[in-house]
Amino acid sequence: MLSPTQEALLAIMMVIIMFGMGSSLTFKDFRIAMRHPQAIMIGFASQYLFMPLIAFTLATVLGLNTVQTVGLVLMGCVPGGTTSNIFAYFSRSLLSLSIMMTVCSTLAAVLMVPVILDFYTGDVDAQFRVPPGNVASLLFVLLIPTLIGMWLRRFNANAGAVSELLGGVLGLLVIIYLLVTWLPGGAPLLRETGWETYAAVIGLGLCGFVIGYWFARATGLNRVKARTVSLETGIQNGPLAVLIVVITFSGQLQVEMMAIPVLYSVFIVITSSFVTLYYRRRNRHDELLRDQAKIEPA
């Protein structure tokens, strides 16, 4: 179980990450992006429609216990992670679309997460449930640094750009921090954990990548946009899920449920890296093809 100091540190890191995410764009960027909401809406749909469904299905098929099921569904419900932007950048996808999708899903999370969470886990035993009110108020609190970040970008460009960078770096560091703080309590648990749990946490991200891509393609987005949506769908805000678990549960239950988002966060960095390398090759390939097609004989 996390000590109060560790909890506070995690909360502070989350605030900085949200703040950094807000700093990555201005209200103007936001309004401009909303003029062509198609891609963002598609990403939004795959984020909040498919990810929770994938999580719930995996948990059912793999026969996870109630605690793990709640953890996995929670993982499927949380908005996109800021690390997706870093991977979008490296895969030569559309960084602006990635940032916009992360921000939109985060802003909407205050409504969407409690509702969807309740839909899938509303009937589980009360002691294992995540109260929707808790989630809503936490997400609401995290909206404040996001909005301040957006305002800061406009008001002081230097501070905005620095916090964007800081938020991005911290987004990766926090996963190491989580692993380190969770391991002392969770290590014994790791030995008992069956292959089903690993399959579930790894599968959630992988299914997100695949379904996100094909859903985007089916709805008419081009390949580069579809790859952006794919990364965005598969990569969830793991640390946020951990924070929700930490403020809701305590003792052994907390350690057990935390296992899911912590393991997810660690594995998603690994799987995303491979997917990013693959997408980078494909994006390059498509760029070359497009250039070739433009050379029309005179």
Add this chain to the structure above:
Amino acid sequence: MSSAHAVYAERPWSSQYHDAQQQSPRSTEFDNLPALLVDSADHFSDQKAFTTCTANGMNGRMTFAQVDEASDAFAIYLREELGVAPGTRVAIQMPNCLSYPVAAFGVLKAGCVLVNVNPLYTAPEMEKQFIDSGAEVLVIIDMFTDKLAGMLSRTPIRHVITTTISLYFPPVVRPIVYYIQKYWSRMIPDCPVEAIFLLDALESGRRLRQAVGIDPRDYWKDLGRSDLALLQYTGGTTGVAKGAMLSHGNLLANIGQIDCMGRSHIEDGRECVLTALPVYHVFAFSVNLLSFYMSGAHNILVPSPRPIQNLQRAIQNYPITWITGVNTLFNALLNEEWFTVYPPKHLKASIAGGTALHRSVAERWRRITGTPLVEGYGLTESSPVVTFNPLTTEPRPGSIGIPVPDTEIMLVNPDGEPVAPGEPGELIVRGPQVMAGYWEKPEETAKTLRDGWLYTGDIAVMDADGYLSIVDRKKDMILVSGFNVYPNEIEDCISRLDAVQEVAVIGVPDDDTGEAVRAFVVKRGEITADEIRQHCQQALARYKVPKQIEFRDELPTTPIGKVLRKDLRAEYLNRNAPQ
């Protein structure tokens, strides 16, 4: 005097000058540039003079007083520490950044001659220019020092000073920008030659100033208007790279003429000008760096305007009132949604130079920003501005406007005889902004300067009010079955199509017609070659309609964004060389 002579002597354009254009600008009060720079710094001391804004919005800034103090220190360093003599050539090679005004003003204050070097030059090009100019000192951005390896010993350069884009950025931001450039983007190579960092040079200048009690005014107070200030390299009208010798008087005169041109839309100390063109180019050097410094404007220096999104934060974060640019830059901005949805609110006017401004771009600009975009005309040899469109009257699309005050022009035929108004002729120019000649190239000088007249190599026509229009470069003219075709006209026509983002037209050898019109088109939307031809047939005589159309991703341009027709021509000839 022939009747054609008389027309030009009467200056039919002079009635178009606005009252404000008749007043003498402040630059006429001074004998040299440092005097003007110091006077402006005294005037506007604590106001912001320069801000460098990077693509992600990170920025650093300097006030007029800071620029003045730092450039004094640099002048002292040059003269005392390096011991260079007055008149020594000092080369500066960097993109737009805060180090530029510090170094450039320092060179002028030291009584030395500034040599602007294009930072994108290759090592052999640099070497050639260093040798030709005889530069003894080089101030270079850290990004390109690797090109110096093994070269310096063959040039007269004795001292190298390096600087970095993030110089004068705030404490936390500066190392971040530097380390990202160095280790993430790997844009900063290790410097292969012995060099001193600009800040250390300035520190040493400051120490000397205090210890020995030097007054940098002594370096420049005796400089006169005819003394050389700048060697500005140009391919010029004949194609060989050569340094146009611009004196303090040339530049002071042109700064004043530029100020006259914009005066109706300039409030001293209140303007904010976007400098997206590189200041090592004569257009931004005279207009943005010098003229707007005189009027106390805040200059927003953008290190690289490509991709065009790099300008987004600069335009959104500062109350831009003036933009200077070239056709391609304005066109690119008009293709950006962030620009067209939120055009700059405080904008008053924009000037295009360097190359022909397309009518469609000027019209769209006016519609979207609600402010005029007018074309001026000039060349390196004339510091550069020769003509401008007055902002106080209805803009005349397609015209380069009327001559700036104190400038004479004539349009002449190949025999040097003036042609009648309405007839095309080569534009020749006489005025205080015209250079003394090319550096150590008397033969080139003799070809370009005759009896005090600068032969521009541009074909123009003049209407009854004295408004001029450039028909085209003399050497770009295409001869189709004996008819003269001017690429500008075709480009202007094709660029009116919405699906066309950019276009360039050249003449290529053709078995049937001698030369044929070939258009290179960058698409914005979907369009076929036939659709383009159909559009041209409606507006142009049959022989002007492009016979060949090639679609491309981009067009080759100069650092300021002029489309390089000569590169397209060379590429085409290369590709189609007889086997």
